[in-house]
Amino acid sequence: MSWSRQGRKRRGYHHGNLRETLIAAALDLIAEKGPAGFTFAEAARLAGVSPAAPYRHFRDRDALMADVARRGFERFAAELARAWDEGRPEPFEALQNTGRAYLAFARTEPAYFTAMFEAQLPPDLDPELARAADQAFAVVRQASETLCARLPKPTRPPSLMVSLHVWAMAHGIATLFARGDAARRALPMPPEDLLEAGLLVYLGGLGLGGDQNR
Amino acid sequence: MSWSRQGRKRRGYHHGNLRETLIAAALDLIAEKGPAGFTFAEAARLAGVSPAAPYRHFRDRDALMADVARRGFERFAAELARAWDEGRPEPFEALQNTGRAYLAFARTEPAYFTAMFEAQLPPDLDPELARAADQAFAVVRQASETLCARLPKPTRPPSLMVSLHVWAMAHGIATLFARGDAARRALPMPPEDLLEAGLLVYLGGLGLGGDQNR
């Protein structure tokens, strides 16, 4: 962990950055053994701290898990927003970039992804957690709205529905085929290609045909 | 559990149906507390048997979990096949029925669903497990093939790809919005409607337009 190195400057009786270090430790453990294989005690041990120390920062194990999930959603939202880039260079391509970012996050951050979506946390466990999750979805929502706006009003579908479809397809492909852990299922093509083709067909079905998008 | 009642007939020193009873107990525990909250010891307790007894039937906790997942896939495959009903009364409608069956399974069998998809089990942990999972996917594959066959050869998409898209969308909606446990996300419409609309748009994008399907 870079935390412990960084922390060494000011390390002594007071750790100086224990909260962050515990979160990093939790991520390591989740990545290694799944969400079940992370314990308060072992996180403390990894952080080089007594087993009582974490209680200064988190009420209990679930509180730490929720914090990990919240941070995950914040990073996720940031990545998606960066990929969307306010629709640049062009909304259709920007949406495809966003889809790729979705899969990339699932692949490179399996621990965050698991904590966010598969740790059995109720989405409204914590208002901060819910807000962070909404922020991530808002990017997909914004992208869908921009694309829908291209259609003439009479044939324009509800953009909320479109965003849910896009989210669901990206999420399905991510959890089944792009995840970065042992539960990934084999696929005879890159998951990115599968998602790109899926979005292409779907948007075509909305009337946002191929050439029209260039 | 119906098992313990049924078993009572022949209950005595020998349980008579311990294997089944342990699986039922595991499902109860998973449903109640998530995949992490199921222990060998507690399953034995629920089955009314000494903590050493399960070892006569399962090598360890993971072996039991894999068996639960395998059975889950078998039931899942059966439900999907029943909904598809070999394309009756008509392939398009039969596919929609299959999608509904997918969501219904996620909702009514959260324990199986979790064991199958979110217990971090490698899909190829056990050949039986892999076979059962393939069987479930094969139904979606078959449905997609039937629908693709309606398109003229030149414009016909690869049916494997289509089946993966359908699976991904159903799975995304199921895990995000239709799951039967606390991690379900709120949705301003029935997930069934969302999936139906999504498939409709997607198939439209393939050229399988609305009226053509009736």
Added chain:
DNA sequence: TGTACATCAGTGAACGCGCGTTCACTGATGTAC
């Protein structure tokens, strides 16, 4: 600039608990003759 003091973030020892696993055992069941 120095000192007193409140607050904060850690220690380390201790506890009760339930889990996974093993062991020698024993009661029930099935089968050969």
Added chain:
DNA sequence: TGTACATCAGTGAACGCGCGTTCACTGATGTAC
């Protein structure tokens, strides 16, 4: 049909272990004057 015996599926006691949590404590930090 009866008996002897092998096999099977359970018992129950025991073990070591790591977890979560608590407690009174103490060293470090920040601040008021």
